[in-house]
Amino acid sequence: xxxxxxxxxxxxxxxxxxxxxxxxxxxxxxxxxxxxxxxxxxxxxxxxxxxxxxxxxxxxxxxxxxxxxxxxxxxxxxxxxxxxxxxxxxxxxxxxxxxxxxxxxxxxxxxxxxxxxxxxxxxxxxxxxxxxxxxxxxxxxxxxxxxxxxxxxxxxxxxxxxxxxxxxxxxxxxxxxxxxxxxxxxxxxxxxxxxxxxxxxxxxxxxxxxxxxxxxxxxxxxxxxxxxxxxxxxxxxxxxxxxxxxxxxxxxxxxxxxxxxxxxxxxxxxxxxxxxxxxxxxxxxxxxxxxxxxxxxxxxxxxxxxxxxxxxxxxxxxxxxxxxxxxxxxxxxxxxxxxxxxxxxxxxxxxxxxxxxxxxxxxxxxxxxxxxxxxxxxxxxxxxxxxxxxxxxxxxxxxxxxxxxxxxxxxxxxxxxxxxxxxxxxxxxxxxxxxxxxxxxxxxxxxxxxxxxxxxxxxxxxxxxxxxxxxxxxxxxxxxxxxxxxxxxxxxxxxxxxxxxxxxxxxxxxxxxxxxxxxxxxxxxxxxxxxxxxxxx
Amino acid sequence: xxxxxxxxxxxxxxxxxxxxxxxxxxxxxxxxxxxxxxxxxxxxxxxxxxxxxxxxxxxxxxxxxxxxxxxxxxxxxxxxxxxxxxxxxxxxxxxxxxxxxxxxxxxxxxxxxxxxxxxxxxxxxxxxxxxxxxxxxxxxxxxxxxxxxxxxxxxxxxxxxxxxxxxxxxxxxxxxxxxxxxxxxxxxxxxxxxxxxxxxxxxxxxxxxxxxxxxxxxxxxxxxxxxxxxxxxxxxxxxxxxxxxxxxxxxxxxxxxxxxxxxxxxxxxxxxxxxxxxxxxxxxxxxxxxxxxxxxxxxxxxxxxxx
Numbered sequence: 150x151x152x153x154x155x156x157x158x159x160x161x162x163x164x165x166x167x168x169x170x171x172x173x174x175x176x177x178x179x180x181x182x183x184x185x186x187x188x189x190x191x192x193x194x195x196x197x198x199x200x201x202x203x204x205x206x207x208x209x210x211x212x213x214x215x216x217x218x219x220x221x222x223x224x225x226x227x228x229x230x231x232x233x234x235x236x237x238x239x240x241x242x243x244x245x246x247x248x249x250x251x252x253x254x255x256x257x258x259x260x261x262x263x264x265x266x267x268x269x270x271x272x273x274x275x276x277x278x279x280x281x282x283x284x285x286x287x288x289x290x291x292x293x294x295x296x297x298x299x300x301x302x303x304x305x306x307x308x309x310x311x312x313x314x315x316x317x318x319x320x321x322x323x324x325x326x327x328x329x330x331x332x333x334x335x336x337x338x339x340x341x342x343x344x345x346x347x348x349x350x351x352x353x354x355x356x357x358x359x360x361x362x363x364x365x366x367x368x369x370x371x372x373x374x375x376x377x378x379x380x381x382x383x384x385x386x387x388x389x390x391x392x393x394x395x396x397x398x399x400x401x402x403x404x405x406x407x408x409x410x411x412x413x414x415x416x417x418x419x420x421x422x423x424x425x426x427x428x429x430x431x432x433x434x435x436x437x438x439x440x441x442x443x444x445x446x447x448x449x450x451x452x453x454x455x456x457x458x459x460x461x462x463x464x465x466x467x468x469x470x471x472x473x474x475x476x477x478x479x480x481x482x483x484x485x486x487x488x489x490x491x492x493x494x495x496x497x498x499x500x501x502x503x504x505x506x507x508x509x510x511x512x513x514x515x516x517x518x519x520x521x522x523x524x525x526x527x528x529x530x531x532x533x534x535x536x537x538x539x540x541x542x543x544x545x546x547x548x549x550x551x552x553x554x555x556x557x558x559x560x561x562x563x564x565x566x567x568x569x570x571x572x573x574x575x576x577x578x579x580x581x582x583x584x585x586x587x588x589x590x591x592x593x594x595x596x597x598x599x600x601x602x603x604x605x606x607x608x609x610x611x612x613x614x615x616x617x618x619x620x621x622x623x624x625x626x627x628x629x630x631x632x633x634x635x636x637x638x639x640x641x642x643x644x645x646x647x648x649x650x651x652x653x654x655x656x657x658x659x660x661x662x663x664x665x666x667x668x669x670x671x672x673x674x675x676x677x678x679x680x681x682x683x684x685x686x
Numbered sequence: 687x688x689x690x691x692x693x694x695x696x697x698x699x700x701x702x703x704x705x706x707x708x709x710x711x712x713x714x715x716x717x718x719x720x721x722x723x724x725x726x727x728x729x730x731x732x733x734x735x736x737x738x739x740x741x742x743x744x745x746x747x748x749x750x751x752x753x754x755x756x757x758x759x760x761x762x763x764x765x766x767x768x769x770x771x772x773x774x775x776x777x778x779x780x781x782x783x784x785x786x787x788x789x790x791x792x793x794x795x796x797x798x799x800x801x802x803x804x805x806x807x808x809x810x811x812x813x814x815x816x817x818x819x820x821x822x823x824x825x826x827x828x829x830x831x832x833x834x835x836x837x838x839x840x841x842x843x844x845x846x847x848x849x850x851x852x853x854x855x856x857x858x859x860x861x862x863x864x865x866x867x868x869x870x871x872x873x874x875x876x877x878x879x880x881x882x883x884x885x886x887x888x889x890x891x892x893x894x895x896x897x898x899x900x901x902x903x904x905x906x907x908x909x910x911x912x913x914x915x916x917x918x919x920x921x922x923x924x925x926x927x928x929x930x931x932x933x934x935x936x937x938x939x940x941x942x943x944x945x946x947x948x949x950x951x952x953x954x955x956x957x958x959x960x961x962x963x964x965x966x967x968x969x970x971x972x973x974x975x976x977x978x979x980x981x982x983x984x985x986x987x988x989x990x991x992x993x
Contacts (some may be wrong), residue, residue: 195769348770399835399939401835570717607726
């Protein structure tokens with residue numbers, strides 16, 4: 150054996166030794182060399198500006214580019230983000246957040262003033278943010294007046310006590326206030342950058358964030374590429390080098406590209422979960438997702454007379470065979486729903502709702518009795534219309550429900566299908582009889598659902614108004630443990646039936662087995678790219 | 687000829703104006719607006735948004751301001767939905783992509799369509815004819831929204847040869863499938879029109895004379911048949927070219943190309959007024975321009991046509 154051969158042999162052995170020492174591991178598993186996570190988004194990102202963004206996929210990206218006061222862990226529990234800790238005053242109206250030592254991607258320190266600037270910016274009429282209401286929802290002092298232009302933005306109840314202390318004053322105690330600071334619209338932005346570049350500040354070449362990643366490339370309608378930010382305070386624990394979001398409008402196309410190995414994550418097209426679960430047992434997942442699918446009964450001014458009768462509403466709700474909808478139509482592990490709040494919501498115990506425990510024949514019998522009692526029958530059939538927006542899924546459900554109602558109750562149903570904007574406009578104007586609707590939680594607490602039914606809610610499109618309900622919800626805001634009130638509120642909804650609950654969502658996705666760290670257990674599906682990693686196959 | 691061109695260009699101005707006003711009116715008449723959302727935006731916030739985008743002005747003022755910005759500054763305004771971007775940017779980014787795959791697809795469709803049509807007509811009622819007609823009909827019944835997913839299934843999933851989507855100007859592998867998917871049905875139409883028009887011309891008196899003179903077959907076809915036979919094809923090509931280069935929602939949707947076809951449809955669905963107007967005007971101007979070009983080509987091909 151020649152010397153060179155010997156040497157190269159030794160080098161080879163050495164390189165093995167070193168590479169096995171070098172090869173990074175996480176949680177005891179060997180990491181892949183290529184740390185790139187590619188996933189699919191349905192539509193193009195509407196905005197990369199935290200205070201302007203309104204869409205879910207935009208928020209997902211913003212959680213990588215910026216960091217708010219608090220983050221969520223894989224189960225949805227609050228963990229420190231840009232703030233290390235917070236304290237709350239005795240009257241529960243003042244929150245003081247202590248910020249950590251962290252930098253913006255350009256090296257400047259993250260200061261409390263950056264949060265003050267961003268929060269004022271969100272409510273400033275000049276920003277014209279569609280999400281300005283989020284500060285009103287948080288109950289920040291003077292938020293409404295600033296939005297209305299009655300007070301200057303600097304009158305908002307936020308201030309920087311010093312560079313690292315951010316103080317917020319709210320109007321009424323809100324037990325879940327800290328969890329609201331994980332929302333993308335509350336993320337800080339750097340005033341100097343925003344003012345220097347105007348609307349152009351979100352371009353990859355201009356943007357400066359405080360998140361674990363920086364915006365590297367944006368190709369409208371095609372993809373978003375983010376690269377690891379070495380200046381992020383917790384970069385040592387970040388693993389993914391690159392995050393790529395591909396815009397793919399068509400569900401089936403996305404699945405094909407996933408199966409071809411172009412992506413690590415995609416949504417499963419409706420109805421395909423059972424097949425994929427069989428074929429790819431370790432890749433197809435169904436997990437609870439905080440949204441509730443309902444049919445509003447319009448009991449407002451413009452609604453039909455029949456629906457003002459609680460017996461009619463109850464009969465209609467009872468006669469829906471939810472099992473068929475979840476198991477035969479949707480087939481993605483969705484939950485049959487007899488209440489409003491998603492049953493997996495943190496701290497929420499599903500109240501005992503009587504008709505949930507009956508069999509469908511029992512419900513049908515009860516429904517028939519109720520509709521006869523209300524004066525409808527073969528001689529005097531009830532005529533109603535169901536409005537829904539264009540989608541295969543909504544259509545199938547509407548057809549199924551119209552059949553349940555026809556067969557069980559003899560109701561003659563007209564189906565009205567319109568495109569989404571028309572449907573939404575009609576619903577909000579009260580121009581419908583029975584309308585398809587879905588509500589998704591803004592935060593992981595039952596009031597994000599139950600507040601909707603208060604008479605003063607801006608989203609109560611069914612026109613439900615009940616003093617007892619309003620009182621229950623108002624009282625819950627000041628209680629240490631409001632869960633008892635939430636149960637009472639749900640029971641009241643089951644008795645009054647302002648809408649028919651139909652099902653509660655699951656997310657159904659394909660995830661490559663080599664991708665680890667996905668927060669399946671997070672009901673809000675608030676995932677953070679810096680917690681994901683790719684292991685060797 | 688020159689006066690004709692000038693006259694057509696002058697007529698184009700009121701045509702475009704009418705297009706703008708009509709689209710503007712129709713768009714605002716559609717229920718809902720750019721800020722209609724699941725979560726109804728509270729009135730005070732809606733007021734801020736409308737003020738920001740000038741939607742609080744009377745309708746006539748909005749039209750006037752819009753026209754002024756477009757004519758004087760060539761400024762189509764900000765997108766109402768993709769708020770970080772302007773319409774000019776959206777078009778500047780998406781149109782070159784659409785133009786690229788559209789123009790290539792057009793060239794492919796014309797070349798193969800005409801070749802197929804000529805081959806079929808010159809071999810009338812022989813196997814080449816049946817074969818060509820078979821291909822043309824097959825291509826016609828495969829609309830692009832069926833063909834696109836099939837292509838991806840075969841070339842991306844099964845063979846792994848081509849990426850399933852995305853766009854790179856300098857990499858043909860991103861362009862092949864969009865081009866095939868877009869070109870196929872146009873190719874079929876062009877083949878059918880060429881074939882039937884060729885058959886008609888082949889039976890014309892002057893062709894019989896040419897053959898009687900003893901001209902070789904290829905000379906007859908090239909000098910005496912092809913030019914007149916292409917007239918009907920040409921009138922089909924004008925609008926087809928505009929359709930192809932202004933994008934196909936199906937191509938953009940299935941191949942994530944980032945072209946303006948999908949932008950237009952999304953703008954309509956999202957009530958993104960400014961983007962919809964911008965792309966409508968672009969398509970309108972291109973249609974007018976290419977129709978004029980085709981008319982000029984007509985005169986060149988057929989000396990009997992005089993303007």
